[in-house]
Amino acid sequence: MITLHAFGNIFPEGVGETKDLRAQWALEETGLPYRVHALDHSAGDLDVEAYSKISPFHQVPVIEDDGFAVAESAAVVLYVAEMAGKLIPHDFQGPMRVIQWCFAAFSSVEPTLVCLVMRHDDGTPRMVYLKTDAVVDGIPCLAASNNGLSFDEQGRLDSAAVSTRYELQGWTLEPGDEFSLRSDRSLSSIRLAQPREFGGHQNVESVSLDEGGRPSELEVGTATIDAEGRLLRRDLASPETLDGIPCVSFAMFHANGRLAASDLAAPLETSHGIVPAGSMVSFDADGRLSHAIVADTCVLGRWTFPAGNPVQFTEGEPVPGGAFCYTTPPGPPKPPFLT
Numbered sequence: 001m002i003t004l005h006a007f008g009n010i011f012p013e014g015v016g017e018t019k020d021l022r023a024q025w026a027l028e029e030t031g032l033p034y035r036v037h038a039l040d041h042s043a044g045d046l047d048v049e050a051y052s053k054i055s056p057f058h059q060v061p062v063i064e065d066d067g068f069a070v071a072e073s074a075a076v077v078l079y080v081a082e083m084a085g086k087l088i089p090h091d092f093q094g095p096m097r098v099i100q101w102c103f104a105a106f107s108s109v110e111p112t113l114v115c116l117v118m119r120h121d122d123g124t125p126r127m128v129y130l131k132t133d134a135v136v137d138g139i140p141c142l143a144a145s146n147n148g149l150s151f152d153e154q155g156r157l158d159s160a161a162v163s164t165r166y167e168l169q170g171w172t173l174e175p176g177d178e179f180s181l182r183s184d185r186s187l188s189s190i191r192l193a194q195p196r197e198f199g200g201h202q203n204v205e206s207v208s209l210d211e212g213g214r215p216s217e218l219e220v221g222t223a224t225i226d227a228e229g230r231l232l233r234r235d236l237a238s239p240e241t242l243d244g245i246p247c248v249s250f251a252m253f254h255a256n257g258r259l260a261a262s263d264l265a266a267p268l269e270t271s272h273g274i275v276p277a278g279s280m281v282s283f284d285a286d287g288r289l290s291h292a293i294v295a296d297t298c299v300l301g302r303w304t305f306p307a308g309n310p311v312q313f314t315e316g317e318p319v320p321g322g323a324f325c326y327t328t329p330p331g332p333p334k335p336p337f338l339t
């Protein structure tokens, strides 16, 4: 059966807007049976090494059919149509016309639409790109093609980059620094235009702030630290053994300093079988293996897990699912212009 890798959880603004809906729409339209592998965007499910095996750009949608993975929504839709023998005419010219409009959608229509103002459901602007610097909601905002201004549903500015040095809620922003505000108007994050000293830490690239306006997480080079300087995450330039685990690409840590998650640099032996190299693994604060996304097909306990599948270790026992479980789709997708 086809597995659709799609979002199970994404930040609120993304709901109903993401390209996995194109794949789900085609699947529903053709009536092909499928199941959904629900990914949590906010938890970083798309960022893990194992997922890059099926999604070169760490994005959705991807479908897997009998071990064959197809990414890119247009290709997925074509695959589904071909598989079902529906949606595409069977003569010579018909398929060419479909391909023509697929290319047009991606290279001509979509980039143009993305450059236009995005709006909330009630028509008020959500994203605006300034032609020249302007003061908006009292804040000097930078005009830059990669820095749109976003507005909440009440029309209040909620993210932008500043055009000049500006004091915002006790923090000094330099030109080009990007900020975002919560709905209670408290500062939620700052991305610094250039790495610099911030909140007593050197070389800071971005900061998340808590509701009290204190830094909670800081990106420092390739590492993330908390306000006390404790390491939360760091990139690994080469494989390292951490807490006895062969790690590669990145490592996340619990508050007690123990390894929380990484990709495996080498196969990991467990009492239930071998978790293959390249799998993403996570551990609880006592060092027990809690989850994995397996990089290759493997047998763990009573189960065979195909590549890219999630494993949860419940009291040490491997079972499918957990944080990344398969779910049945909630119903046919509802593209905005059909509702």
Ligand SMILES: N[C@@H](CCC(=O)N[C@@H](CS)C(=O)NCC(=O)O)C(=O)O
Pocket: 017, 018, 019, 020, 046, 058, 059, 060, 061, 071, 072, 073, 074
């Ligand atoms: N060209 C790709 C783009 C896919 C894409 O932009 N996916 C977004 C969701 S709409 C995504 O997965 N974003 C997650 C990320 O980049 O972190 C396609 O059409 O499939």
